[in-house]
Amino acid sequence: MYVTLLVAFVLALQVLPVPARPNVRALDDFVWKHHNYAETTAFLQHFAKQYPKITHLYSIGESVGKRKLWVMALSDKPAQHEAGEPEVKYIANMHGNEVVGKEMLLRLIKEFCENYGKDKNLTALLDNTRIHLMPSMNPDGYELAYSEPKRDWILGRSNAHNVDLNRNFPDQFFKSVTGPPQPETLAMMKWIKSNPFVLSANFHGGSLVANYPLDDS
Numbered sequence: 001m002y003v004t005l006l007v008a009f010v011l012a013l014q015v016l017p018v019p020a021r022p023n024v025r026a027l028d029d030f031v032w033k034h035h036n037y038a039e040t041t042a043f044l045q046h047f048a049k050q051y052p053k054i055t056h057l058y059s060i061g062e063s064v065g066k067r068k069l070w071v072m073a074l075s076d077k078p079a080q081h082e083a084g085e086p087e088v089k090y091i092a093n094m095h096g097n098e099v100v101g102k103e104m105l106l107r108l109i110k111e112f113c114e115n116y117g118k119d120k121n122l123t124a125l126l127d128n129t130r131i132h133l134m135p136s137m138n139p140d141g142y143e144l145a146y147s148e149p150k151r152d153w154i155l156g157r158s159n160a161h162n163v164d165l166n167r168n169f170p171d172q173f174f175k176s177v178t179g180p181p182q183p184e185t186l187a188m189m190k191w192i193k194s195n196p197f198v199l200s201a202n203f204h205g206g207s208l209v210a211n212y213p214l215d216d217s
Contacts, residue, residue: 034099035106036146037067037139043106044070044135051113054078054126060134061187064160067139069187074112075130082130087195089132091188092203094166096141096156101203105135132195137184138165159184166204172214 035043048057056078059068073079081087090108092101112131115122125131136142138159145156158164159182167177168185181189 047113060191063140065140071134073132076127086129086198088199089197090201091134093136096138097145097153098205100205102135105133
């Protein structure tokens with residue numbers, strides 16, 4: 001099943017041709033672009049409204065800048081845990097200026113929604129797994145990097161308190177590497193403790209790195 005889940009994610013990598021027409025506004029016509037916080041929110045709300053039977057849009061909390069930490073759950077019963085059904089989470093944009101994973105998860109949401117009931121493998125995934133997709137764990141950092149008039153992707157790695165969220169979680173040796181836990185970090189820890197996740201992925205950008213449990217030693 002998890003191999004199929006990874007295959008489903010790979011499907012989102014396929015850049016489908018967009019019709020050559022100006023001012024493409026329909027959210028159903030996915031365009032590979034940077035979606036800021038307002039656009040991401042509109043995108044998620046649109047698909048939650050269009051596909052209410054397989055989507056459940058919720059927030060696990062807010063960022064320092066009071067932006068919601070959105071999560072889209074997808075399943076045949078998306079708003080509830082079913083005994084024996086695996087819970088999976090994908091998280092992107094922990095570093096606000098590492099942006100590719102965010103767009104991949106938005107595209108993956110679209111693929112699941114539009115192909116449920118049509119594609120056998122994707123349908124089986126949602127019938128037998130509940131998949132939680134968080135496009136942005138650090139919306140404040142993203143907005144800093146995205147902001148006009150000049151976008152600067154060197155900025156925005158940290159949150160609005162200039163804290164690297166990737167080093168803000170407690171580990172086996174130190175309570176925290178970057179000081180007091182941030183709102184985003186606390187929300188994540190509460191969320192993780194509240195759900196029996198059995199598979200997770202956190203998408204970064206830049207260097208190719210593979211982590212393994214307890215590798216901070």
